[in-house]
Amino acid sequence: MSNRSGTDHRASGLTRRHALECMIWAGTGIMWTMAGGVPKPLNLLGEAQAAEPGPQGFSFLQISDSHVGFDKEKSVTAVDTLQEAIDHVKALARKPSFMIHTGDITHLSTAAQFDTAEKIIGSTGLDVHYVPGEHDVVDEGQGQAYLDRYGKSTKGAGWYSFDKEGVHFIGLVNVVNLKAGGLGFLGPDQLAWLKQNLSGQSASTPIVVFAHIPLWAIYPEWGWGTDDSAQALAMLKPFGSVTVLNGHIHQIIQKVEGNMTFHTARSTAFPQPAPGSAKAPGPVIVPAEKLRGMLGLTSVDYVVGKSDLALTDSTLASA
Numbered sequence: 001m002s003n004r005s006g007t008d009h010r011a012s013g014l015t016r017r018h019a020l021e022c023m024i025w026a027g028t029g030i031m032w033t034m035a036g037g038v039p040k041p042l043n044l045l046g047e048a049q050a051a052e053p054g055p056q057g058f059s060f061l062q063i064s065d066s067h068v069g070f071d072k073e074k075s076v077t078a079v080d081t082l083q084e085a086i087d088h089v090k091a092l093a094r095k096p097s098f099m100i101h102t103g104d105i106t107h108l109s110t111a112a113q114f115d116t117a118e119k120i121i122g123s124t125g126l127d128v129h130y131v132p133g134e135h136d137v138v139d140e141g142q143g144q145a146y147l148d149r150y151g152k153s154t155k156g157a158g159w160y161s162f163d164k165e166g167v168h169f170i171g172l173v174n175v176v177n178l179k180a181g182g183l184g185f186l187g188p189d190q191l192a193w194l195k196q197n198l199s200g201q202s203a204s205t206p207i208v209v210f211a212h213i214p215l216w217a218i219y220p221e222w223g224w225g226t227d228d229s230a231q232a233l234a235m236l237k238p239f240g241s242v243t244v245l246n247g248h249i250h251q252i253i254q255k256v257e258g259n260m261t262f263h264t265a266r267s268t269a270f271p272q273p274a275p276g277s278a279k280a281p282g283p284v285i286v287p288a289e290k291l292r293g294m295l296g297l298t299s300v301d302y303v304v305g306k307s308d309l310a311l312t313d314s315t316l317a318s319a
Contacts, residue, residue, distance in 0.1 A: 182223025
C-alpha cells in the first residue's frame with residue numbers, strides 16, 4: 001500500500017491558481033492501460049501522450065470528487081480546477097474511449113451544480129459512466145436528482161454494469177443509508193444483484209468495479225470503508241483479475257491483495273488529510289507550493305496479451 005504526494009518548494013512565489021494550472025499541466029493524473037485485463041497506469045500527460053494504442057486495446061479515464069459548488073477557497077473554485085483538468089483531458093493526443101466518474105460530482109446536489117458539472121465534463125465529447133457520492137444524494141428526494149440525470153438505465157439506487165471488449169465493468173452505489181461514522185453500505189438488494197450479475201461471467205473475465213467510498217477498510221474511524229464490502233469482495237475473489245476504483249478520500253492509496261487491485265483517486269477540487277493525521281476528514285486548504293501534487297485524474301488502458309501490474313503515480317514535484 002502506498003500514499004504519495006509531492007511538494008515543490010520552488011513554487012513558493014506562485015499564486016494558488018498558477019500552481020493549479022502547472023499541477024494539472026504536469027500530469028499528476030494517470031493514464032491507465034488495461035494489459036490483459038490488469039490496469040497499468042501511465043502519467044496522464046507524459047507517457048500517455050506518447051503511448052500508442054495496443055492491439056485490441058482501449059483506454060478510459062477516471063475522474064472523481066469534482067465537488068462543483070465547493071467555495072471555501074475564494075481565489076479559485078472547484079469549477080475552476082475541474083475546467084482546467086478537463087481542458088487538458090481534451091488536449092490529450094490519445095483520446096480515452098470513455099470516462100468514469102466515481103462520485104461527488106456536486107457539493108450539494110443542486111440542479112445548477114449538476115448542470116455546471118455536466119456542461120464541463122460533457123465538453124470532452126466522451127461517454128461518461130457515473131456513480132453517486134454522498135454529496136450527490138443530499139437533495140430533498142434523497143438522490144432522485146442524481147437518478148433523474150444518470151440513473152435511467154440502472155437498478156435500485158443507481159447500480160449497473162456494462163462490457164467493453166471483454167472487460168466487465170460494474171458500477172456500485174455505497175452512499176445510501178450510510179452506517180455509523182459514515183461507512184459506506186451496499187445493502188442486500190444490491191448484493192443480490194451483484195451475485196446474479198457475476199454468475200454470467202467466466203472466471204477469466206477481467207472485472208473492473210467502481211464505487212464512491214472505498215470497498216476496503218482504509219480508515220473506518222473516518223468512514224473510509226464500506227460496512228458490507230466483504231460480501232461483495234468474496235463474490236469477486238474467484239475472478240482472475242479484479243480492479244476496484246474508488247474516490248471519496250481525495251488522495252491516492254493503493255493496495256494489491258491476491259488477484260485484486262484497489263486504487264483510490266485524487267479529487268479535482270481539494271485534498272483531504274492522510275488517514276488519522278487530523279481530528280477529522282474534510283477539505284484541506286494548502287499553500288500553492290504543496291497543492292500541486294494533491295489533485296488529479298486517473299486513466300486506464302487495456303492491451304490484450306499482457307498481465308503485469310505496475311501502479312505508478314507522478315506529481316509536479318517529481319515530474
